[in-house]
Amino acid sequence: MSKTKSAFFCQSCGYETAKWAGKCPSCNEWNTFVEEVIVKGTDKKQDEWKNFNDKSKQKTIAINEVSSAEEKE
Ligand SMILES: [Zn+2]
Structure with missing residues (x-):
């Protein structure tokens, strides 16, 4: 079992989501999500x-x- 997981963060407003999205639902910017590894x-x-x-x-x-x-x- 891995103790790490990844999430996607909007580089524009910092919105976090588990699934990558083309458009940020928070700030409505496109292609701002970057995957980051979260270490538990x-x-x-x-x-x-x-x-x-x-x-x-x-x-x-x-x-x-x-x-x-x-x-x-
Ligand atoms: Zn955003």
């Missing part, structure tokens, strides 16, 4: 989000530990 980064995004959450948790715990230590002294 779903897996990478999920990893980055997980790492972000882990870092946030670690930071929160660290701050709490410092606060408790200061209160005890």
